[in-house]
Amino acid sequence: MRNMRRREAMMIGGAAVLAGRGALAQEPPKPAQIVVNHSGGSMGAAMRKAFFNGFEKKYGIRVVETSPADFGKLRAMVESGNVEWDITEIGGQDAIRATKMNLVEKIDDKIVDRSKYPEKVRTPYVFASSVYTTIIGYRTDVFKNGSQPKSWADWWDVKKFPGARSMRDHPVDNLEFALIADGVPMDKLYPLDMDRAFKKLDQIKPHVSVWWATGQQPAQLLLDKEVVLATGWNGRFYDLIKKGAPIEIEWTQGALKQGSFVIPRGAKNPYWGQKMLAEMSIPQQQAVYATELGYPGLNLEALNYVDAKVKPYLPTQYIDKQFWIDDAWWADNGNKALEAWNAWKLKKA
């Protein structure tokens, strides 16, 4: 009931904005604060520097940050009608599911200017905040002078490239990597042949010493020499490389994904949530963010504002050598794949 009324109120509000056309007097009252939920860590710090500080100065609204991004919590909030978050980060498949489950508000293109975004990511309910890729991180003192694995076939070749590896404790990426290693071309991956993928994964299983669960684990494992090769998110490696760690990135055949933000349905300040997304689409601000984390935004003009030294660490430079994860396939098959993954993990080698 409450949600219904809220939605009606939103529609009426939207109509008022249309009717009043740019009349600032129609702007909803400013709350003292809005809540942005994101995955935390260095990402939060970068967002504060690139977006939140500017937003606070511009509108005089405090930005409260919470973390982590949690789909279960989002669903619980929306279903209980007690929505704490004004905008929240969300995983790619989760964004598709959230849209299907009617958990999120539409992006208002009159407030959020996405005209410079690639057509592919301009979806009605999901704001593409950045792009990241899962690629190979390696220790430069073990693989010197370009002797690192340069494909997933190399990754699987434990004779030529010996040493402990770490991969994510999740089927996403790994099924794709296995199929590529087994000879499937990057543009013919979907629908995934799970049986074939797991069969290929069987070969690498004994050489994976850590199945990582959190994003910061792979870089840390490399730093601690716990492993010499790790799959991981480019920004996490970039962070340690910036600090001078003996780590490098091999970008070939990386798995691209977009970082996404949504406005939960029934959010307390939907208008200011849209305004925050607008702030996050400004190219100059995206350049600041990309320089901090290595995750470029999808406003293609942003690259013009990035330092030349940073550009090699942005996945947008290597899109041709990489492939996009198909969130739709994963949204439909993710549960089945996860169950198969668990069973495969339990299987005695």
Add this chain to the structure above:
Amino acid sequence: MSSSTPFSSPVFGGARCFVKVRGFLPALPALILLFCFFLFPVVRMLGFSVEAGTLDWYAKALGEGLYLEVFWNTFEIAMIVTAVCLLLGYPVGFLIATTTPGWATLGFIFVLLPLWTSVLVRTYAWMVLLGRNGVFNRWLIDIGLVSDPLPLLNNFSGVLIGMVHVLLPYMVLPIYGAVRRLDPALVSAAQGLGASSWRVFWRVYLPLTAPGIFAGATIVFVLSLGFFITPALLGGGKVMMLAVLIEQQIHQTLNWPFAAALSAVLLALTVGVYSLAQLFTRQEARS
């Protein structure tokens, strides 16, 4: 053990009943609180698991090899952790209970300090200590005890070390309590009657501190069943416990009915173990 065991005489039994009814009223606020914040959520969760009007999710939880195996894994790990905690915790609790007050205070600080530190911090500390190039392995190599680093982290031993560290206080404290409650004259009596130290331990200390052992083992076992952070981080993703699976169902697959069914089975298992322990303790007291 104590004089308040529930089988003195019918007269006292009647009096106890009376006390029970009267004692109920002051407990009411606590009971209401317990109902709202514990019983209600549990019932709600059980409701989730049979939302569809069938027991399909239970059939899945108990019928599929994958989940049965994880149940068994969880059970097995909990048993090993409990056994190791007991082996380490008994001497510690015993020493703290029998040493001088100064040493006892120091011992307490060492036992309790970890309880005041976040589990996450402790888990990361273990990662620093146990890694291939961690403090412990470097030290072993430096003194020449091993030539290659021992695989202490990212496997079962890592999980075991981490869990035992977190849970040890729950074993030490009840054992400490039980040893403290033991009348020192009984030990003197046993010695005076010809018992060697070993026999004093087996014939007097062990049977008389059994309630403490049971209490500690039950707490440790039950807590082990629900462990989550430590196995995920110290096990290198190779040790799968039930809580990890439930977390997946809640946060990733959003299959809440199934998560609820798995939780319900875990809860039933926990209550079962607890009741068994209770039954056993009572029998012990009766015999």
Add this chain to the structure above:
Amino acid sequence: MASRSADLEVEGLVKRFGEVVALDGVSLDIASGELLTILGPSGSGKTTLLKVVAGFETPDAGAVKVDGIDITTMPPAKRDIGMVFQNYALFPHLTVARNVAFPLEMRNAPRAEIDKRVGEALNLVELKGFENRLPRQLSGGQQQRVALARAIVFNPRLLLLDEPFGALDRKLRETMQLEVRRLQRRLGLTTVFITHDQEEALVLSDRIAVMNRGAIQQVASTTEIYERPANDFVADFVGESNIFHGTVTETGSVTLESGRRLLITHSAPVGSRVGVLMRPERFGRGPNTFNGEIREAVYLGSSLKLRLACDDGLELIVRLPVTGPLPASGSRISTGIEPESIHVF
């Protein structure tokens, strides 16, 4: 049961706990088969002495010898000494039979012998039929008997009893005292009994050792202790007493500090300072007469106890046979005592 009863000798035992001297050079000889009571107030060191004998404490100096063999540093388990503790110290998780069997099991006796001996011991303490009870299902007196049976079942060389009847009511205590005495005689067991109750000591003992402040004050037979105490402490601690101090002014006569003269039979040298003890029940007739006013009169059934303020300033406790109605306080009375009833020390 064949007796292995031994004699016990302690020599110059010293034990300190920090600043506190619990034993200050204690020496005692106890003959085989004898029952010696150590009597003293709490804190006198009697329990420490028992612990040293049993082996639970190691003395700072001195020796404990059994049959002439030094056992000062022998662990308690090897000493073959039966002990009954203040609160019995029965094993709460073991039945009566298992409690009594405990010392035999520790000595790895064969099952059949254990059963036989446990049966005999329970017979001795009249607890046949209670074999399968747990200690908490027994009364205090029954628990006491189990403790006793457990202490004697392995035929120990010595029996130590540490205030064993403290928790029992008066009637039961008296029964148990007689029973212990009977048992001890029958077994001929060398026994050291600790108590702070002087009456108990008088009932039970062959000899009494009175202890105070870590030292033995007097060791003597019960009558000696009562009739001829060695000093003020013993006189005061054992029984009711009227104690005064004075100087022997001529042979057979003492002048007290108050100026009162008493006739005595003691031949202490003229001019020596002495203590004088008059037991309350010894008053009646005699050349030493006392006239005074009754301050308080208590009816005790078999006798009357009076507090008397004498005209010459002495205060006396006097016991007299009941002859008529209770005398009112404030009424006057005259009584006397024979010279031979006055103990001089």
